[in-house]
Amino acid sequence: xxxxxVIAHPDxxxxxxxxxxxxxxxxxxxxxxxxxxxxxxxxxxxxxTLADRRRYQSAGPVPPDVAAEHARLDAxxxxxxxxxxxxxxxxxxxxxxxxxxxxxxxxxxxxxTPMTRKLGRLTIHLVxxxxxxxxxxxxxxxxxxxxxxxxxxxxxxxxxxxGTTVVLHESEVRSPESIEREARAAAAAxxxxxxxxxxxxxxxxxx
Numbered sequence: 001x002x003x004x005x006v007i008a009h010p011d012x013x014x015x016x017x018x019x020x021x022x023x024x025x026x027x028x029x030x031x032x033x034x035x036x037x038x039x040x041x042x043x044x045x046x047x048x049t050l051a052d053r054r055r056y057q058s059a060g061p062v063p064p065d066v067a068a069e070h071a072r073l074d075a076x077x078x079x080x081x082x083x084x085x086x087x088x089x090x091x092x093x094x095x096x097x098x099x100x101x102x103x104x105x106x107x108x109x110x111x112x113t114p115m116t117r118k119l120g121r122l123t124i125h126l127v128x129x130x131x132x133x134x135x136x137x138x139x140x141x142x143x144x145x146x147x148x149x150x151x152x153x154x155x156x157x158x159x160x161x162x163g164t165t166v167v168l169h170e171s172e173v174r175s176p177e178s179i180e181r182e183a184r185a186a187a188a189a190x191x192x193x194x195x196x197x198x199x200x201x202x203x204x205x206x207x
Contacts, residue, residue, distance in 0.1 A: 001194060002033040003078040008094035010040040015171055016129050019183040020082040023127060026187030027080075032194045037072065039093050044069075046096020056104055058111075069101045078123045078163065078194050084171070085130040088142050089149055098154060107158040117159025124155050125163035125190050129171040137167070164189045 005024050009016035020036065027034040039046075045065065054060030062070070073079065083094050090098070101107075102119075109116040128146070130137070137143045146167075155162050166186040171179060 002076045005080045008083040022183040023187040026191040030191035080125045119158040119160040123161040123163040
């Protein structure tokens with residue numbers, strides 16, 4: 001069992017990166033091999049180009065950078081997306097990553113009847129940092145909007161399993177210590193999910 005932590009924030013000193021580091025550490029301590037993908041640092045291009053369009057139409061190859069992402073995701077069982085909530089959804093960088101990577105033929109296949117959802121092997125965890133408080137999320141239905149857009153609209157559409165979903169509210173005004181405590185709890189929950197999904201290994205020989 002292995003995991004990939006994908007981070008969508010341009011500032012390495014941000015609380016988003018702080019939380020991602022905590023999640024990565026918890027997974028490592030749980031014995032789960034883990035890698036990080038810092039989309040900004042890696043220079044991922046989120047723009048859906050003509051090459052992506054051609055691939056969607058089955059008239060061209062998978063762009064090399066997208067093929068690299070597929071290879072990275074094919075090697076893991078758990079995907080952790082860590083990102084700030086912008087306008088009640090993903091930042092443009094992460095949305096573009098999803099647009100280009102979760103493509104027809106790899107994440108799903110609409111050329112079959114019925115459509116094939118191809119990511120059933122993958123558990124996707126969401127760790128979101130929000131500026132607003134939980135009461136505002138509930139009052140305005142923002143939690144429902146995020147669930148509809150991301151959990152149902154992406155994960156469900158591709159057949160991926162929904163793992164731990166956490167929103168760290170008021171992330172811009174709370175103390176670093178408060179964020180750290182909540183990040184530890186989120187990280188422990190994700191690590192616990194990956195531990196429980198790991199198959200048991202039979203022990204043989206002298207004890």
